[in-house]
Amino acid sequence: MMYPVGLVKGTYIICQNELGMYLIDQHAANERINYEYYYYALNNSDDEISMLIPINIELPTNEYLIVKENLDILRRMHFDIEEFGINSVIVKSHPVWLPKGNEDNSIKKVLELVIVKEKNFDLDKFNDNVAATMACKMSIKANTAITNEEMENLINDLRKCDNPFNCPHGRPTVIYYSKSDLEKLFKR
Ligand code: ZN
Numbered sequence: 622m623m624y625p626v627g628l629v630k631g632t633y634i635i636c637q638n639e640l641g642m643y644l645i646d647q648h649a650a651n652e653r654i655n656y657e658y659y660y661y662a663l664n665n666s667d668d669e670i671s672m673l674i675p676i677n678i679e680l681p682t683n684e685y686l687i688v689k690e691n692l693d694i695l696r697r698m699h700f701d702i703e704e705f706g707i708n709s710v711i712v713k714s715h716p717v718w719l720p721k722g723n724e725d726n727s728i729k730k731v732l733e734l735v736i737v738k739e740k741n742f743d744l745d746k747f748n749d750n751v752a753a754t755m756a757c758k759m760s761i762k763a764n765t766a767i768t769n770e771e772m773e774n775l776i777n778d779l780r781k782c783d784n785p786f787n788c789p790h791g792r793p794t795v796i797y798y799s800k801s802d803l804e805k806l807f808k809r
Pocket residue numbers: 648652756757758
């Protein structure tokens with residue numbers, strides 16, 4: 622069973638098991654865990670949370686026009702969103718997976734992704750992009766000291782991922798040195 626033995630520069634977790642040593646990038650690993658959570662939720666959850674205070678978002682005209690044309694995408698994602706005055710939209714409820722406590726910024730992030738989406742809209746690619754963006758936002762940053770327990774939880778959650786070896790942007794999450802790799806490096 623792999624377990625953590627330390628943290629380097631608040632960024633890389635050193636782990637070991639009977640096979641050798643592992644370096645885990647804590648941000649990339651957390652991103653992978655969060656990505657799989659958001660990607661699943663985006664595709665499988667149709668629960669909405671209505672907000673006590675609706676969020677009003679004003680946009681530059683060109684962006685507003687794109688959002689207005691694509692309200693159906695946002696509604697399919699379970700945002701209750703409508704036009705609201707000049708160059709503004711109002712959001713009254715949001716999908717249940719949206720990060721709590723940071724709704725404003727998260728909704729703006731999703732709108733940004735709608736605005737930059739390519740002409741040939743592909744829902745799967747779009748969901749992938751939303752999940753990766755949310756995952757990055759919600760993951761532990763580099764240069765953050767985490768406790769041993771947090772390291773253990775991260776490793777356990779990473780183990781449960783469908784694709785634990787890469788972050789959603791394709792960076793590796795884990796670098797492995799076998800016992801014999803280490804022996805070779807030290808010319809034993
Ligand atoms: Zn990131």
